[in-house]
Amino acid sequence: GQQLNQSPQSMFIQEGEDVSMNCTSSSIFNTWLWYKQDPGEGPVLLIALYKAGELTSNGRLTAQFGITRKDSFLNISASIPSDVGIYFCAGHPLNRDDKIIFGKGTRLHILP
Amino acid sequence: DVKVTQSSRYLVKRTGEKVFLECVQDMDHENMFWYRQDPGLGLRLIYFSYDVKMKEKGDIPEGYSVSREKKERFSLILESASTNQTSMYLCASRKGDRTDTQYFGPGTRLTVL
Numbered sequence: 001g002q003q004l005n006q007s008p009q010s011m012f013i014q015e016g017e018d019v020s021m022n023c024t025s026s027s028i029f030n031t032w033l034w035y036k037q038d039p040g041e042g043p044v045l046l047i048a049l050y051k052a053g054e055l056t057s058n059g060r061l062t063a064q065f066g067i068t069r070k071d072s073f074l075n076i077s078a079s080i081p082s083d084v085g086i087y088f089c090a091g092h093p094l095n096r097d098d099k100i101i102f103g104k105g106t107r108l109h110i111l112p
Numbered sequence: 113d114v115k116v117t118q119s120s121r122y123l124v125k126r127t128g129e130k131v132f133l134e135c136v137q138d139m140d141h142e143n144m145f146w147y148r149q150d151p152g153l154g155l156r157l158i159y160f161s162y163d164v165k166m167k168e169k170g171d172i173p174e175g176y177s178v179s180r181e182k183k184e185r186f187s188l189i190l191e192s193a194s195t196n197q198t199s200m201y202l203c204a205s206r207k208g209d210r211t212d213t214q215y216f217g218p219g220t221r222l223t224v225l
Contacts, residue, residue, distance in 0.1 A: 006154075031210055042116070042202050042216030043155070050211060088154065092210045098143075098162070099170065100214060104154035 006089050006103030014111050019076040021106045023089030031092040032065050032072035033100065038085045046087075047074070069094075076108075084110050115139070116205050116217035124223045131190040133220050135203030141215075142208040144186035146170075146178060149200040149219070161186055193224045 006023045013019060023032070031050055035043035047058050049065035049072065056063055063074045072091070076083055089103040119134035135144065145160040147170075157170030159178040167178050175197060179187045186205075190197055203217040 009152075033214075040218070042204070042218050044216070045213050048211070048213070090155075098168070098210075099145075099157055099160060102147075102155040104152060 004089055004091065004101055004103040006106055008106055009104070010107040010109065012109045012111055013079055015079060015081060017079055019079055019083070019108060020073060021087060021089075022071060022073040023091075023103050024071040025091070025093075025101075026070070028069040028094045029091035029101075030069075030094055030096075032063070033090040034061075034063050034072070034074045035088040035090060036085050037088065037105075043086075043088055079108075079110055081110055084108055116203055116215050118201075118203050118217040118220050120220050121218060122221050122223075124225065125190075125193050126225050127194060129190075129193050129224075131193050131222065131224075133188040133190075133201055133203075133222070135186045135188070135205075135217055136184050137186075137205040137215070138184065139205070139207070139215075140183065141205040142183075143206040143214075144180065145204040145206075145214070146176075146186065146188045147202045147204065148172070149202055155202065158188065193222075195224050198222060198224045 034046045037043040047063040052069050054065040060077045086105045086107050088105045090100045116137045146158045147155040149155050156172050161167045161180040177189045201220045204214045206212050206214040
C-alpha cells in the first residue's frame with residue numbers, strides 16, 4: 001500500500017534549538033497533516049495543509065505542502081521542553097478522501 | 113470541544129479470549145476509525161466506518177472485526193486474541209469531509225498474555 005517516509009526517526013536537541021522534520025511520498029497527496037502525540041495520549045492535530053505550496057504557521061510551528069504534492073515539512077522554532085513527543089505526518093492520497101496514511105513518526109527528545 | 117473516549121486505558125487479556133474495545137464520540141461525527149500503533153511502525157488503519165452499520169477494511173483488518181450499531185459508538189472486536197495483537201489501539205472520529213479534523217481518543221494499551 002501507499003507509504004509515507006518520515007525522517008528523521010528520532011532527534012535529540014538542546015532546548016532553544018530549531019527543529020526540522022519532513023515527509024515524502026512516492027505518490028501525490030491531496031492533504032498533508034501534522035500531528036503530535038504526547039506520552040500516554042492520542043495524537044492531536046497541529047497543522048493541516050490543503051493546497052500545493054501552502055505554508056501555514058501555528059505559533060512556533062510552520063509547515064509546508066510541497067509543490068510536487070509528494071512532500072511536506074514541519075519546522076519548530078526555539079524548542080521548549082513541552083515540545084517533547086512524537087510527531088506524525090499524515091495525508092490523504094489522491095482520490096482517497098476517506099482514509100489517512102500516517103508516517104512512522106519522529107520522536108523528539110530535548111536535552112536539558 | 114470534541115471528545116472521543118475509549119472504554120479502557122489499559123487492558124490485559126489471555127490468548128484466545130474475545131476482546132471488545134469500545135469507542136464513543138460526542139460530536140455526531142459520521143466517520144470513525146480504529147488504528148493500532150506499534151513502535152517503529154506508526155499508526156496503521158484496521159477498520160473505518162462512514163456511517164451507522166457501514167464498515168470498510170483498512171490496511172490490517174486480519175484478526176479483527178468491528179461493529180457500528182449507533183452513530184456515536186464504534187467497537188473493535190478481537191474474536192480470539194493473540195500475542196501479536198498486543199499493541200496500543202487508537203480510535204478516531206471525523207465529521208465527514210477530508211478537510212475536517214480527525215480527533216483521536218487517548219488510546220487503549222492492550223496486552224495479550
